[in-house]
Amino acid sequence: MSWTTIRFARLRVRPGSSLKVMSPTEQSVIEACAQVLLPPGGAIPQSGIDAGVVRYFDDMMAGAPATTRLLLRALIQLVEYSPLVYGPFKARMSKLGPENRARVLRALMTSRLYLLRTAFLGLRTVLTIAYFGSDEVNRSIGATPDLNPFHLEEAAV
Amino acid sequence: MSGFHRFPWVDDPHAGVKRFSDYAGPVRDRCDVVVVGSGPGGAVVAKLLAEAGKSVVLVEEGQPYGVKHFKPDAGWAMLRMLREAGMRSTRGNIFMPTMQAICLGGGSVVNSAISVRPPSWVFDSWAEKHGTHLLADGALDPHFAEVQRFLGVTPTPEAVLGERNLAFKRGCDALGYTSEPCPRNAPGCKGSGECFTGCRNGGKTSTDVSCIPAAIRAGARVYTSMRVDRVLRQGRRAVGVTGKVVDPDKRQDTHDFEIRARFVVLAAGCMASPVILQRSGIGNENGLAGKHLRAHPGVAVLAVFPYRVDPWRGASQGYQSLHFLREGIKMEVLWSPPPIIATRFPGFGLEFKDQLATFDRSAPFDVIADGSDSEGTVSGRPFGHDPDIRFTLGEGDVKKLHRGLCILSDIAFAAGAEAVLPGLHGAEPVLRSKNDVDRLRNYRMKAQDPVIAGNHVFGTTRMGDDPKTSVVDVDGRCHETDNLYVADSGIIPASPAVNPMLTVMALANRIGGIIRARA
Numbered sequence: 304m305s306w307t308t309i310r311f312a313r314l315r316v317r318p319g320s321s322l323k324v325m326s327p328t329e330q331s332v333i334e335a336c337a338q339v340l341l342p343p344g345g346a347i348p349q350s351g352i353d354a355g356v357v358r359y360f361d362d363m364m365a366g367a368p369a370t371t372r373l374l375l376r377a378l379i380q381l382v383e384y385s386p387l388v389y390g391p392f393k394a395r396m397s398k399l400g401p402e403n404r405a406r407v408l409r410a411l412m413t414s415r416l417y418l419l420r421t422a423f424l425g426l427r428t429v430l431t432i433a434y435f436g437s438d439e440v441n442r443s444i445g446a447t448p449d450l451n452p453f454h455l456e457e458a459a460v
Numbered sequence: 461m462s463g464f465h466r467f468p469w470v471d472d473p474h475a476g477v478k479r480f481s482d483y484a485g486p487v488r489d490r491c492d493v494v495v496v497g498s499g500p501g502g503a504v505v506a507k508l509l510a511e512a513g514k515s516v517v518l519v520e521e522g523q524p525y526g527v528k529h530f531k532p533d534a535g536w537a538m539l540r541m542l543r544e545a546g547m548r549s550t551r552g553n554i555f556m557p558t559m560q561a562i563c564l565g566g567g568s569v570v571n572s573a574i575s576v577r578p579p580s581w582v583f584d585s586w587a588e589k590h591g592t593h594l595l596a597d598g599a600l601d602p603h604f605a606e607v608q609r610f611l612g613v614t615p616t617p618e619a620v621l622g623e624r625n626l627a628f629k630r631g632c633d634a635l636g637y638t639s640e641p642c643p644r645n646a647p648g649c650k651g652s653g654e655c656f657t658g659c660r661n662g663g664k665t666s667t668d669v670s671c672i673p674a675a676i677r678a679g680a681r682v683y684t685s686m687r688v689d690r691v692l693r694q695g696r697r698a699v700g701v702t703g704k705v706v707d708p709d710k711r712q713d714t715h716d717f718e719i720r721a722r723f724v725v726l727a728a729g730c731m732a733s734p735v736i737l738q739r740s741g742i743g744n745e746n747g748l749a750g751k752h753l754r755a756h757p758g759v760a761v762l763a764v765f766p767y768r769v770d771p772w773r774g775a776s777q778g779y780q781s782l783h784f785l786r787e788g789i790k791m792e793v794l795w796s797p798p799p800i801i802a803t804r805f806p807g808f809g810l811e812f813k814d815q816l817a818t819f820d821r822s823a824p825f826d827v828i829a830d831g832s833d834s835e836g837t838v839s840g841r842p843f844g845h846d847p848d849i850r851f852t853l854g855e856g857d858v859k860k861l862h863r864g865l866c867i868l869s870d871i872a873f874a875a876g877a878e879a880v881l882p883g884l885h886g887a888e889p890v891l892r893s894k895n896d897v898d899r900l901r902n903y904r905m906k907a908q909d910p911v912i913a914g915n916h917v918f919g920t921t922r923m924g925d926d927p928k929t930s931v932v933d934v935d936g937r938c939h940e941t942d943n944l945y946v947a948d949s950g951i952i953p954a955s956p957a958v959n960p961m962l963t964v965m966a967l968a969n970r971i972g973g974i975i976r977a978r979a
Contacts (some may be wrong), residue, residue: 345810346817365932367545
């Protein structure tokens with residue numbers, strides 16, 4: 304089996320998985336990042352995992368145009384292999400413990416390399432969009448939709 | 461029906477629009493004028509010509525979305541109504557996200573409905589540099605007035621401003637800066653703050669509920685889920701357009717289509733129209749289509765107040781300051797879904813979540829620079845249909861953005877903010893006093909430091925009197941092709957200083973009138 308075949312095989316959905324396009328490797332990277340970026344506790348009790356960010360991310364990947372999906376996949380791979388390429392650890396992101404994952408993400412966030420900072424921001428933004436896909440998270444910050452917050456008369460249109 | 465606007469509201473504004481499910485096979489049609497794109501430019505042209513009795517076909521790649529579809533969910537809106545799922549970005553010295561809509565009504569469905577006339581000096585400047593003298597001396601005023609009347613453009617009413625907008629006004633007042641409610645084409649606005657994801661109140665007069673129903677009533681045929689790839693030509697004349705019917709769910713091409721017409725109007729947007737011209741071998745004889753991409757790069761601060769602001773209450777962008785417009789700086793109040801605003805927050809983990817929890821006390825303010833020192837290009841990619849966008853943010857615009865960030869921080873503190881988040885790499889993540897703002901003033905900001913967005917894009921098919929430096933003439937007509945027009949933001953030759961939608965519509969109204977006289 305060639306290297307290319309192996310790579311493509313790893314981008315397939317796990318048989319029996321409820322996810323649409325995310326491979327097991329991608330799922331583990333997103334879970335690993337979400338656990339550190341959006342942990343349980345704090346001012347918003349719900350964690351990213353509990354809010355369903357992995358499924359939401361998968362839905363976004365599935366619904367995106369092919370080139371955008373490729374971009375999201377490249378982002379995941381960049382984050383996964385960044386410790387190996389840029390340090391400070393000699394292991395992939397998904398294989399690190401939570402504290403070391405936090406160190407890797409902090410290194411990306413504060414990197415002197417614009418590409419890495421942008422990758423961090425891109426990942427955090429997509430996960431935050433997914434996080435706010437949860438009604439409970441929106442309720443936690445008081446952002447419940449209100450179509451008529453000023454109690455106006457019937458709309459003019 | 462309200463007296464605010466002139467168009468008759470109908471219960472099903474998309475009635476008569478042809479959708480993907482209506483196409484059983486290849487589609488062919490013939491008309492006087494085919495208009496490509498249903499956003500602010502194309503919809504105005506289609507309405508005007510259809511009402512003049514011309515046979516008009518309007519072609520749109522996206523689908524119709526309406527009140528029954530909209531959801532206040534950023535991801536939902538990005539996936540369905542924005543090109544490249546809202547993740548389109550330039551490359552160059554910065555990655556600048558730039559959002560273009562793909563739906564019936566184009567950008568008017570997802571923008572904040574700001575409809576501002578540029579000051580007269582903008583048109584004087586265009587005339588001097590690009591030879592567009594026919595647009596100076598108030599020549600566009602009747603077109604602005606017509607569009608404003610039809611769409612019901614009025615200053616945002618005080619009743620729907622909310623504390624987020626009012627805080628900005630207070631800050632400007634305290635510092636002696638002029639400010640005003642944004643004029644918007646949202647006569648039914650209730651201040652629900654959902655412009656970005658589509659107004660579930662139906663308060664905006666986006667073109668899909670205003671111009672397009674009017675065009676259909678006048679006999680126009682409107683086809684959605686059709687992507688135009690090329691302008692058809694015969695010698696040096698355009699004879700129609702051709703492309704593919706696109707399955708909106710599978711995002712796959714299914715059938716061919718061909719629309720034959722005596723006049724072709726490209727209004728597919730600043731990023732798509734030049735690529736169509738590049739592929740067509742017509743209308744781009746000097747190879748300038750796609751060059752001279754300009755944008756209004758924008759950055760934002762988040763002001764955190766000691767009391768509840770409830771930023772989700774109030775018109776999305778209800779207040780603005782034109783105080784520094786001559787210096788290339790426009791300031792506005794901003795709102796979009798929380799996760800988009802949250803890009804300004806520092807950190808991650810519990811620190812980030814705690815910051816998210818301050819949203820109810822926060823108000824984002826943004827500044828856009830006129831982009832006069834920045835330029836880029838748009839070209840087709842060898843694969844796919846999305847454009848390759850290169851953009852270089854110039855040093856002069858970086859300085860304007862930096863200055864704007866400092867002024868916005870001043871406004872925030874003058875309005876009573878206890879903290880300001882400038883969202884700048886390398887600078888203090890949270891400003892807590894005017895001294896911190898002074899330190900920010902001394903910070904040497906680089907192009908890659910802030911989170912920049914470039915949502916007003918223009919210039920890729922710019923107008924002018926010289927075929928060696930422009931793609932279309934002042935009437936929007938391609939220099940070398942008598943019956944091929946462009947009527948989107950691409951024809952704007954230089955910054956309009958303010959949000960460009962109303963200018964695009966006024967220019968389109970003028971172009972439509974010219975075609976009406978010829979068709």
